[in-house]
Amino acid sequence: MSKPHYLDALGRVGVLSALSQFDPHVAGTPPLELDLADSDIDVLCHAPDPVRFVCAIWTAFGEYSDFSARQRKAGDRPVIAQFSAEGWVFEVFGGVQPVRNQIGWRHFRIEQRLLSLGGATLRTLIMEQRRSGLKTEPAFAAVLNLPGDPYEALLAIETWSDEALNGLLAGVCTTPSWTGH
Numbered sequence: 001m002s003k004p005h006y007l008d009a010l011g012r013v014g015v016l017s018a019l020s021q022f023d024p025h026v027a028g029t030p031p032l033e034l035d036l037a038d039s040d041i042d043v044l045c046h047a048p049d050p051v052r053f054v055c056a057i058w059t060a061f062g063e064y065s066d067f068s069a070r071q072r073k074a075g076d077r078p079v080i081a082q083f084s085a086e087g088w089v090f091e092v093f094g095g096v097q098p099v100r101n102q103i104g105w106r107h108f109r110i111e112q113r114l115l116s117l118g119g120a121t122l123r124t125l126i127m128e129q130r131r132s133g134l135k136t137e138p139a140f141a142a143v144l145n146l147p148g149d150p151y152e153a154l155l156a157i158e159t160w161s162d163e164a165l166n167g168l169l170a171g172v173c174t175t176p177s178w179t180g181h
Contacts, residue, residue: 003087006030006041013085015043018060019092022047025099027108028091029136032115034126040082040089044105047094050079057081057092078102107137107151110158114140117162118169125172143172 003009006026010016016024028042029035047053054069057079061067064083071079079094095102115123122143129139141150146157157165 006035006088009041009086009088010043013064013090014060015041015090015092019043019045019056022053022056022094023099024092025105027104029130032108032111032136033123034111034115034130034136034139036130040091042104043090043092044099044102045092045094046096046098047079048096050094050096053079053094054081057094061085061090061092103151103155106158107154110154111136111140113162114144114165114169117165118172122169122172144168145171 004012010026016026022045025044026041027044029039030041045053050071054071057069058067061081061083064085066089067081067083069079069081071077076096078096081090081092081094083090093102093104099105115126125143126136126139129142130136134142137154138150140146141153146153157168160168
């Protein structure tokens with residue numbers, strides 16, 4: 001039996017409604033249409049009070065298979081909860097910063113912009129890298145020939161104009177079908 005579309009799974013489990021007080025945002029590969037069979041659903045939340053967040057997560061999802069919640073180090077490190085439902089693994093991140101400022105959201109937004117500009121050609125190139133074993137950010141960095149740490153390299157271009165990003169994409173999206181839009 002195949003798993004449902006990620007949006008259907010989110011709705012059936014009620015993740016966004018259960019976390020509504022934490023400003024949940026779905027990120028990661030499924031909404032980018034870059035997911036593989038083993039991809040998970042990432043939900044980023046604003047959780048300035050980690051204890052309140054963990055209590056809410058535990059209450060809402062503690063009965064689900066493979067449930068766990070952890071925080072590597074108190075302070076600005078996110079609480080990360082994980083559980084399985086509807087054939088998907090859900091990873092819920094509760095960071096002290098508003099979601100728009102969280103690294104995961106910033107990566108997601110620049111990847112969205114790049115895919116919007118690069119179209120099907122860029123998506124195909126990224127998926128080739130993903131299928132060869134690379135995570136999302138390293139796949140983008142490899143395709144775009146971004147130097148250094150792939151996570152930092154994506155953040156370095158997040159404020160670039162569309163014109164500058166199109167210039168970057170021109171070096172890799174050179175097939176006749178790519179129009180830059």
